[in-house]
Amino acid sequence: MQAVPARHVSANPIPSVTGALRAMESIILGAGQRTARRNAWTAVLEDRRRAKDRVDAQHVLEAVATRTS
Numbered sequence: 001m002q003a004v005p006a007r008h009v010s011a012n013p014i015p016s017v018t019g020a021l022r023a024m025e026s027i028i029l030g031a032g033q034r035t036a037r038r039n040a041w042t043a044v045l046e047d048r049r050r051a052k053d054r055v056d057a058q059h060v061l062e063a064v065a066t067r068t069s
Contacts, residue, residue, distance in 0.1 A: 015023075025034055 025037075029037070
């Protein structure tokens with residue numbers, strides 16, 4: 001039997017959904033609008049983080065308050 005030579009196959013990676021959305025965003029929106037949208041999303045994520053921190057702190061305070069000596 002004769003060995004079959006290996007073929008080099010190069011494939012372009014499939015673009016991610018995020019990459020596709022960013023490409024559409026750059027076509028539809030101007031630079032200022034993109035910046036404003038990203039800043040707004042960053043603010044939403046920061047608000048969520050602070051809310052989680054408040055809930056965690058509340059749980060700690062409640063645990064300390066109900067602890068018996």
